[in-house]
Amino acid sequence: MTEDARDERRPAGGLEASVMAALWAADGPLTPGQVQAGLGADLARTTVTTILSRLHDKGVVERQRRGRGFVYFPVQEVQDAHGLTARRMHTELDRDSDRETVLARFVAQLNPDDERILRDLLESDG
Amino acid sequence: MTALLLLPLLLPCALPVLARRALARLAPAAALWAVTLCAVALAGCSLAALGAFVLIGLLRLPLFAAFGEFIHPLHTASALIVVPAAATSVGVLAVCCWTLVRSVLRQSRAFRIARTEAGRRPAAGDLCVVDSPRPDAYALPGRPHRIVVTTAMLRSLDGPEREALFAHERAHNEGGHHYFLAAAELAAHCHPALRPVRTTIRLAAELAADEAAAARVGDRRLTARAIARAALAGHAARTPRPDFAAAATTGPVPQRVQALLGAPGRPRAGRAVAALLIACTALSGAAAAAGLVDFHHRVEVAQGEETP
Numbered sequence: 001m002t003e004d005a006r007d008e009r010r011p012a013g014g015l016e017a018s019v020m021a022a023l024w025a026a027d028g029p030l031t032p033g034q035v036q037a038g039l040g041a042d043l044a045r046t047t048v049t050t051i052l053s054r055l056h057d058k059g060v061v062e063r064q065r066r067g068r069g070f071v072y073f074p075v076q077e078v079q080d081a082h083g084l085t086a087r088r089m090h091t092e093l094d095r096d097s098d099r100e101t102v103l104a105r106f107v108a109q110l111n112p113d114d115e116r117i118l119r120d121l122l123e124s125d126g
Numbered sequence: 127m128t129a130l131l132l133l134p135l136l137l138p139c140a141l142p143v144l145a146r147r148a149l150a151r152l153a154p155a156a157a158l159w160a161v162t163l164c165a166v167a168l169a170g171c172s173l174a175a176l177g178a179f180v181l182i183g184l185l186r187l188p189l190f191a192a193f194g195e196f197i198h199p200l201h202t203a204s205a206l207i208v209v210p211a212a213a214t215s216v217g218v219l220a221v222c223c224w225t226l227v228r229s230v231l232r233q234s235r236a237f238r239i240a241r242t243e244a245g246r247r248p249a250a251g252d253l254c255v256v257d258s259p260r261p262d263a264y265a266l267p268g269r270p271h272r273i274v275v276t277t278a279m280l281r282s283l284d285g286p287e288r289e290a291l292f293a294h295e296r297a298h299n300e301g302g303h304h305y306f307l308a309a310a311e312l313a314a315h316c317h318p319a320l321r322p323v324r325t326t327i328r329l330a331a332e333l334a335a336d337e338a339a340a341a342r343v344g345d346r347r348l349t350a351r352a353i354a355r356a357a358l359a360g361h362a363a364r365t366p367r368p369d370f371a372a373a374a375t376t377g378p379v380p381q382r383v384q385a386l387l388g389a390p391g392r393p394r395a396g397r398a399v400a401a402l403l404i405a406c407t408a409l410s411g412a413a414a415a416a417g418l419v420d421f422h423h424r425v426e427v428a429q430g431e432e433t434p
Contacts, residue, residue, distance in 0.1 A: 013251030020250030025280040039285045107357040117380040118354045
């Protein structure tokens, strides 16, 4: 299947990240089909289901039975240390300006004119 | 001799303009390498020149002249120039050392925190999600590399845009951009003129990651939209506070978006600016080396081991 061939080229960690991101971005629990629709990548439904159960095994995703299948949602209060340390690290690095010097951030702070310029650019792009 | 040693102190002043040119003319990844290497070399040469001034001044003092077993007086420029130059250099070097050590300590602390946390078992692949109402995302280098993204950031982007964001952060990690940022930071503490160069290096790293992300997701517009949307979301979420120093120029984010929306552009001929960067580095290195060799020769003469 061509879809599987495409899936195999991506590292498994990257797929887990994408699926996890889709779950966090949603307002409520998602079925594998909804996760598949919310992903940026073209993934086979079976692949999404496999990744979801792997994430469930790791304990970072909860699931509930709904109808014939499951709905999945991220574990909010992570009992394993990882989510907590990520949050602690975030506040720790946020405290001073050092983070600016060593960590590459996705977007820098906008200055007052930037917002207008950005909106113009987005609009002209259609 | 003194004039030669002034050159490595003056040349860094030309780098901010050259660096901006290089970024405009060269491919971002090439500009990142070229400007960072040049900044580090110029910083090293300017420190060497300052050190030489200090040594020259010290050896004019009778105590150190005796210590150096001089049998002739050291032949240098007038003491009226040499001694104040040495005193100034001592001060400047002390400030440099202090800020350098502080910066190294802070950076290694931030890296240590990052590494410790990133070394733990992954939550989902390389992604660390932080539940926070402020949209934010950054690359977290370490073993293994991680990307940290807040829930607010994930929610302000759609699926394909999130892929572009992940590709951007992974490009930072895979490209080792944190080494360039750290080098830029250190160079900025060595010479005040290298401070604006740090901003250029940061922008070069972002542009390089943007290009890599666009290539990875195969869509420049999508990447541009993800960056713009993330920036606007972050801007809206920030509590309004008085902006005392509104920048006169466009900030880095619109520049990045513009670069992605523009033609996938073959960079304009960058040979001239690359040659200028190399010339600048070579001149600084040669001047520092020649100054030091000449100084060494004069010391040997003063010690009676060589004839003038």
